[in-house]
């Protein structure tokens with residue numbers, strides 16, 4: 671059962687990385703610089719089942735980048751409402767310095783995503799009602815591409831919780847070198 675379920679999880683993550691499906695949007699948790707939890711939605715952009723990694727893109731200037739640099743441990747959660755399944759993941763995030771991988775991802779993004787990196791203000795900058803920044807600071811003269819971050823999370827644990835029936839079913843998979851050790855857990 672565990673091998674079949676593990677394959678199913680990776681298959682669903684693979685589908686989610688390439689199309690609108692329940693786990694296409696995941697909630698990403700980091701530790702804030704003050705230690706408080708920080709949580710936000712991200713779009714899953716890539717899944718590599720062989721390496722056990724997931725990738726997303728973000729703005730290099732966003733707080734989550736500083737948080738990941740300070741503490742790379744992250745958690746992710748997704749929920750498929752039609753199947754009543756929660757997928758809970760954890761691992762270590764790396765901000766990619768692989769130029770080929772960055773460029774490949776950049777070139778795969780649609781115009782409406784690329785345009786986000788044109789924004790002159792760092793995410794979270796306070797704006798007035800007209801969209802102008804209230805905070806002091808020069809708009810960045812960096813190119814949009816320089817603001818583009820590809821973040822890859824090497825997962826070390828995956829958890830599947832199915833609450834579709836009266837008897838909830840929960841499994842966990844922990845990384846064990848190149849393989850995964852699965853176990854059924856009390857829900």
Ligand SMILES: Cc1cc2nc3c(=O)[nH]c(=O)nc-3n(C[C@H](O)[C@H](O)[C@H](O)COP(=O)(O)O)c2cc1C
Nearest residue numbers: 695710711712713726727728729732733734793794
């Ligand atoms: C549907 C949806 C998808 C999003 N996808 C991303 C994403 O892929 N990358 C990203 O950096 N922010 C994404 N955001 C915005 C983040 O949730 C967050 O507000 C923003 O990145 C600032 O986060 P931070 O201040 O924690 O760095 C998305 C928001 C929504 C509502």
